[in-house]
Amino acid sequence: xxxxxxxxxxxxxxxxxxxxxxxxxxxxxxxxxxxxxxxxxxxxxxxxxxxxxxxxxxxxxxxxxxxxxxxxxxxxxxxxxxxxxxxxxxxxxxxxxxxxxxxxxxxxxxxxxxxxxxxxxxxxxxxxxxxxxxxxxxxxxxxxxxxxxxxxxxxxxxxxxxxxxxxxxxxxxxxxxxxxxxxxxxxxxxxxxxxxxxxxxxxxxxxxxxxxxxxxxxxxxxxxxxxxxxxxxxxxxxxxxxxxxxxxxxxxxxxxxxxxxxxxxxxxx
Amino acid sequence: xxxxxxxxxxxxxxxxxxxxxxxxxxxxxxxxxxxxxxxxxxxxxxxxxxxxxxxxxxxxxxxxxxxxxxxxxxxxxxxxxxxxxxxxxxxxxxxxxxxxxxxxxxxxxxxxxxxxxxxxxxxxxxxxxxxxxxxxxxxxxxxxxxxxxxxxxxxxxxxxxxxxxxxxxxxxxxxxxxxxxxxxxxxxxxxxxxxxxxxxxxxxxxxxxxxxxxxxxxxxxxxxxxxxxxxxxxxxxxxxxxxxxxxxxxxxxxxxxxxxxxxxxxxxx
DNA sequence: GGGACTTTGG
DNA sequence: CCAAAGTCCC
Numbered sequence: 001x002x003x004x005x006x007x008x009x010x011x012x013x014x015x016x017x018x019x020x021x022x023x024x025x026x027x028x029x030x031x032x033x034x035x036x037x038x039x040x041x042x043x044x045x046x047x048x049x050x051x052x053x054x055x056x057x058x059x060x061x062x063x064x065x066x067x068x069x070x071x072x073x074x075x076x077x078x079x080x081x082x083x084x085x086x087x088x089x090x091x092x093x094x095x096x097x098x099x100x101x102x103x104x105x106x107x108x109x110x111x112x113x114x115x116x117x118x119x120x121x122x123x124x125x126x127x128x129x130x131x132x133x134x135x136x137x138x139x140x141x142x143x144x145x146x147x148x149x150x151x152x153x154x155x156x157x158x159x160x161x162x163x164x165x166x167x168x169x170x171x172x173x174x175x176x177x178x179x180x181x182x183x184x185x186x187x188x189x190x191x192x193x194x195x196x197x198x199x200x201x202x203x204x205x206x207x208x209x210x211x212x213x214x215x216x217x218x219x220x221x222x223x224x225x226x227x228x229x230x231x232x233x234x235x236x237x238x239x240x241x242x243x244x245x246x247x248x249x250x251x252x253x254x255x256x257x258x259x260x261x262x263x264x265x266x267x268x269x
Numbered sequence: 270x271x272x273x274x275x276x277x278x279x280x281x282x283x284x285x286x287x288x289x290x291x292x293x294x295x296x297x298x299x300x301x302x303x304x305x306x307x308x309x310x311x312x313x314x315x316x317x318x319x320x321x322x323x324x325x326x327x328x329x330x331x332x333x334x335x336x337x338x339x340x341x342x343x344x345x346x347x348x349x350x351x352x353x354x355x356x357x358x359x360x361x362x363x364x365x366x367x368x369x370x371x372x373x374x375x376x377x378x379x380x381x382x383x384x385x386x387x388x389x390x391x392x393x394x395x396x397x398x399x400x401x402x403x404x405x406x407x408x409x410x411x412x413x414x415x416x417x418x419x420x421x422x423x424x425x426x427x428x429x430x431x432x433x434x435x436x437x438x439x440x441x442x443x444x445x446x447x448x449x450x451x452x453x454x455x456x457x458x459x460x461x462x463x464x465x466x467x468x469x470x471x472x473x474x475x476x477x478x479x480x481x482x483x484x485x486x487x488x489x490x491x492x493x494x495x496x497x498x499x500x501x502x503x504x505x506x507x508x509x510x511x512x513x514x515x516x517x518x519x520x521x522x523x524x525x526x527x528x529x530x531x532x533x534x535x536x537x538x
Numbered sequence: 539g540g541g542a543c544t545t546t547g548g
Numbered sequence: 549c550c551a552a553a554g555t556c557c558c
Contacts, residue, residue, distance in 0.1 A: 061552050210549035279541055330542050383558055479539035
């Protein structure tokens with residue numbers, strides 16, 4: 001089965017591109033980030049017409065995540081609070097949606113905060129959010145052990161090879177040591193980067209700044225990931241970034257990333 | 270020769286539609302209103318590439334007029350002041366551009382103020398602008414008698430048959446008696462409505478509100494006109510409103526209006 | 539309803 | 549460079 005992740009930078013603006021991409025790439029699951037729309041205004045019909053169940057957690061103007069799935073998703077929940085209880089202002093931004101696909105696979109779709117710049121309030125919010133995600137995942141693993149896949153826009157380049165130019169990365173958002181350490185701590189719970197199972201070299205990116213022709217020059221960052229528990233990682237068949245949508249008129253600044261797992265279908269898992 | 274007028278509601282947003290329209294309708298002259306852009310940012314090249322000389326008078330965000338002409342236009346001037354001297358704040362809004370085409374035809378392209386609503390400051394500004402236009406035209410006629418064509422967005426429906434529903438027109442902007450009287454006073458200088466030479470009946474409009482499906486129901490207003498001096502009026506061959514562009518995606522709220530004069534070409538006039 | 543503007547966020 | 553919000557104008 002194929003599970004994709006794509007930060008679409010507004011589902012309403014990108015709806016046609018998403019529909020056309022799904023017709024050309026009929027993945028089993030597509031996790032969306034930055035839908036930027038309240039649930040009442042999310043354009044569900046065009047996606048259900050393509051054969052997808054639609055699960056959403058959105059807000060006005062910012063953030064917002066969604067899971068599209070050919071098979072129904074069970075035990076859908078949003079945010080940290082269903083597992084952790086009150087998490088204060090971490091719950092006002094819609095950045096996490098999760099559910100169970102098939103008998104034994106939890107998909108967790110995240111839009112990790114950007115963080116703006118080192119030392120800012122947003123930076124500390126990002127680190128706090130990552131620490132809370134760690135606690136959330138540890139609790140989930142303890143309470144209901146299943147295979148898990150965390151996918152989405154992490155806003156973190158895990159290694160220097162994930163950046164076109166790692167010069168000055170120590171102070172650059174998405175590549176500072178505290179961010180990488182927070183991600184490594186999450187991975188230490190038992191998650192591995194699906195893309196790096198197949199592709200060791202640099203030059204593969206999932207996000208290119210809109211400015212200064214970054215895409216044209218392939219000056220990008222690999223910040224959209226699939227992190228897999230051991231059982232799923234072992235079954236992963238391949239993982240590719242599809243940069244074709246980034247070449248269209250009015251593209252998202254992110255490209256979709258598709259992971260294939262060696263399961264004939266969800267129900268046969 | 271064909272002379273068209275079109276309020277494009279932003280030339281930058283409508284550039285592709287204007288270019289495609291000109292390729293399908295290679296008029297000799299196209300007068301544009303509501304270009305909404307300062308002269309430095311006006312997209313001239315695509316229009317010169319189509320064979321037009323481009324003459325512009327624009328400002329940021331609001332108003333702005335332009336003349337496109339296959340033949341060079343001479344004696345280009347903008348605003349009232351070249352004829353009337355200081356007119357105070359009537360000159361800050363870019364609403365008039367004029368020039369001579371061929372040996373003896375002055376084209377005056379106007380974007381008459383909308384006026385907002387009766388009794389407002391904008392309403393009085395509109396009436397003052399119309400009175401000034403009257404003075405301007407009278408002076409022009411006295412100083413250099415040529416045939417003239419005034420075309421553009423007048424923001425006035427001259428008669429009840431120019432409104433889909435004239436109920437309550439006495440208090441509705443674009444149809445109040447003071448506006449019509451100001452226009453009639455201008456016409457009394459010796460101008461006639463080109464469209465009405467050929468089409469006496471109601472149901473023909475050049476503007477439809479974006480809201481409430483006005484175009485779908487043909488609930489429109491005829492407010493874009495060609496006013497011609499007697500010699501040109503006598504030679505007018507036909508005058509039509511092309512509602513096709515109003516049906517496109519992201520249209521202007523106005524349709525172009527094309528007047529044909531029985532001159533083989535400008536230079537043979 | 540649509541466009542341009544400014545601010546906020548990326 | 550883009551997207552959305554809020555404001556003005558038509």
